[in-house]
Amino acid sequence: MNYLTVENISKSYGELELFSDLSFSIHKDDKIAFVAKNGSGKTSILNILSGADTPDSGQIVMRNGLRISFLSQSPQFDQNLTINDTIFNSDSPQLKIIENYEKALQHPENTEAYQKAFEQMDIHNAWEFELQFKQILSQLKLDNLNQKISTMSGGQIKRLALAQALISNPDLLVLDEPTNHLDLEMIEWLEHYFAKAQFTLFMVTHDRYFLERVCNEIIELDHGKLYTYKGNYSYYLENKEARIAQEQVETGKAKQLFKKELEWMRRQPKARTTKSKSRIDDFSDIKKRAHQRRNDHKVELEINMERLGSKIVEFHKVSKSFKDKVILDGFEYVFKKGERIGIIGKNGTGKSTFLNMLTDNLKPDSGKIVIGDTVKFGYYTQGGITIKPQQKVIEVIKEFGEFIPLTKGRQISAKQLLERFLFDGKKQHDYVEKLSGGEQKRLYLCTVLIQNPNFLILDEPTNDLDIVTLNILEEFLLDFPGCLLVVSHDRYFMDKIVDHLFVFKGEGEVQDFPGNYSDYRTYEASTPTEPKVAEDTSKVSEEKAKDYKAEKLSYNEQKEYKNLESKIRALELDKKALEEKFNDTTLSQEKINELSLQLQGIIDNIEEKEMRWFELSEKFES
Template identity: 85%
Template sequence: MNYITVENISKSYGELELFSDLSFSIHKDDKIAFVAKNGSGKTSILNILSGADVPDTGQVVMRNGLRVSFLSQDPQFDPKLTINDTIFNSESPQLKIIENYDKALQNPEDAEAYQKAFEQMEIHNAWEFELQFKQILSKLNLVNLDQKISTMSGGQIKRLALAQALISNPDLLVLDEPTNHLDLEMIEWLEQYFAKAQFTLFMVTHDRYFLERVCNEIIELDHGKMYTYKGNYTYYLENKETRVAQEQIETGKAKQLFKKELEWMRRQPKARTTKSKSRIDDFSDIKKRAHLRRSDHNIELEINMERLGSKIVEFHKVSKSFDDLVILEDFEYVFKRGERIGIIGKNGTGKSTFLNMLTDSLAPDAGKIIIGETVKFGYYTQGGIKVKQGQKVIDVIKEFGEFIPLTKGRQISAKQLLERFLFDGKKQHDFVEKLSGGEQKRLYLCTVLIQNPNFLILDEPTNDLDIVTLNILEDFLLDFPGCLLVVSHDRYFMDKIVDHLFVFRGDGEVQDFPGNYSDFRDYEASSPPVEKADTTTTISSEKKQDQNKAEKLTYNEQKEYKNLESKIRSLELDKKSMEEKFLDASLSQDQITELSQKLQKIITTIETKETRWFELADRLGL
């Protein structure tokens, strides 16, 4: 059943053309993800689908009576209303019935009103819907229904908007970054909810595990063209790779034909026949195809950052609380060179507070935090960049630095860094206020990196970034030789980047888990619910009865064993990526030799780490 048909739509703002002649359709039970770079017009397309905006040209044809619910990135509610008022401020007949029943319960003296409300609940079978609606509020941690909108944080308002969209039970849900401002448990619940529910979805999200497990179709806007992939994220990656490779082959053929036709054009006399005029007309099309260029190239960086000394950061019996909310209690940790730590925990457990204490913008209540003299922090906060009126993109970067030094005396300039993060020459001279929200986040990230820190702190860096930028950022961070501390709800990002986790449990409890996020979830899933496992002394969740075997490894060896698994997985991905580069037919012999040397280095490293892994596994008796 066809819900929506989009025909040849376009949208511009002044001289800026976001997109043109785009066409696609949405059918019942589709779960579609829309993928494109920041600034390509993703949010504009969602606004058009939801009816909040209209295209400049083309049309959107909707099925009669179609109920559409839209979750925007910046939902707006009446600040004077409560959560309860906002939820029931809906056209949903079932919500009206539940609202009347709740009012009747609050006034037990009016037996007639209660009986009428009860009968309506029975007639419309609203009991199951009421249970579902209360479960949604509970899962999204919206428990105080009398709380005023004016007192809520941005994250709470986004969760309220998501709850309202789900509860309204529409035919089509249009979602703009639904996982932003959700903690990891909420994301996993929503993932399972969408996978099972009979919703038709059209969404923009950068959460790649979400794409993998929820979506059955991906629509990509790439270099102005639409491509549809009838499958999940893995299917999309495989088929996009094939498409891009085929396009490169066709571009190569077009270049050869272009050279041939160019020679013919230069030989032609002024008087031309009808046949030659036809060939001349074809020449312009050949020229266009021959000069197609993709801007998704990668730059490998060997960063020459300032050397970290032996003393980096030390926490000695650090405690912090706000009234009755305990964040840390006697926390002890000594950071080591090259550590890559992820921080996870529910909202409100103190993750951002921990980062503020680490960077000396907030003092602990007790204990000491010692920062080494050689440490240079780079801190990416959730606040983002402060836009100055009339300032251009390139000028923003140059305020913080002109270049990043690389090894062997090389360097990468501010301009080159911007290019790597998808700001082309024209975009670099745009005014900052003209950038989309995602582009501003990308620019802010560049201002942090250009300062060449040796201890990088990223607080929710993946929010509002597109998948293309995330892949670039991951490549950069895998090359980064300093310490890395990341707070993120992006599970794919965490799995690829970090070696171990600080798990904020609440009430001042922080556990050091030796593995990435997927390792942690597997561990939690297989731990007995009646007792909380001690992750600081356990290598994995397998066979608690075999603890005597685990004792054959020291704590550091257990940690090394778990880290080896994630490192080997990451190296295998690097190996695959390197092997794919050999498919480029334009490589010179020197480039092939250089790639071969890099590939051999990766293979040798994998073999060394696998040997060490087998040695430790043997001592564990596995």
């Protein structure tokens, strides 16, 4: 089933043409990744698909009634609303029903309104949907539904936007870098969710494991042309290489034919027969194909690293806390030459705090950090480049000098250096604020590396960089002779360049694991705790029991039985959320009484549903 067709769209900003005459289609159940270099117009295409922008020419033809949800890189919400208000600010009929039910729960004394809301949940089968959306909020760590948007961090806002997009249950989900600002656990959950769910996706992402495990089609914009690959990331890499090789063969054949035809043209045939006229007309096409070249310029990374002494960085019983939150507790470590360490852990466990202490931007509470005399840090932060109003790209680099030293006594001009980072003469005189997000990150990487560090610290370096630049950065880092410390949620990147991990587990615990990220996940999976084994066994037994009972129930009883399970789980979540409200020490007695009534109403409802569930469970047992 065709959902959407893009017909010959073009987009320019002033003299800059992003793309022209692009056409492709999106069908039901497609999971498409859109791949292109930074600055090619990926975000513009997503904005056009979502209706947030319009093409200069061409059109988007959509199926009638198609519901599209768009996750942008920088989502905007009403600062005065809460998370709960934002979630329910939707056209989804099921969300409206759930919202009415949630309101009815707040006023259990109004039995008529509660009964009506409860019946609507039944009629529209909204129990499973309510359970699903509460699980999404829980997985994305959006637990405080009364938190105002104005108090949320950028990462929390991105997660809220992702939750809103998923919960709205659209026909087509358009995503711009969905894994940015998610920790590794969330990324893996989302990856599994998309791989299993019946979503139609069109996304831009640099996460190559995500591309490998979720997508069934990749559309690449390369040198102004679209190429479609009906497969995942591995299939794309293999077939792109074959396509380029074939293009080179065809260009070689065209060159030979061009030489032959050029000789014929130089003889200036006098006979203007129909055949010769046709041959003359074809000559211009042959010439064009013969002179076709791939403009495959790549970022060139090179630094003049200063010598690293025997003493690098030493942590001696370092502790750090923020009020009751412990980040480090007597942490000890001595960095060695050539170490390549990855840092992983859930958001909020102190990874960025650790980096700030390492670079002397934050002092420890106790213990000491000793830094060797020869150490020169290069710190690539999440914040990126500081944009000065009306500052041009070339001016950013000239702040470090007109000429930049390279290895073996060589030097290059600021202009030449920028060309190595894919900023041509025209782009060098653009204002920094006009660059795409990926181009700004590439420029920032340039400013970090030209300072010739011997201890590189990279905090989320892969965000917004295109896949081509990522591959080049990885190759550079593999040959980098200094120390390397990386915080990244890009599992592919971590697997490729790090030798061991600092795993931040929270409460001051840091595990030094000998291996990369995939090694760690394999290790975790192979060492389950005893309670987990017991829990899994009970789940298997429970599932078998369900199947056995289902065989003995009529069709209507099976349906009721299944609905009761969903209702009970949803009510248990309501109960838990309400119980947590009692932790607020500022509650008045009147509010406590009101909450107690609501809680009792939910408990009674659960007991009623459980009784019926047991009746059906035991009805046909011998």
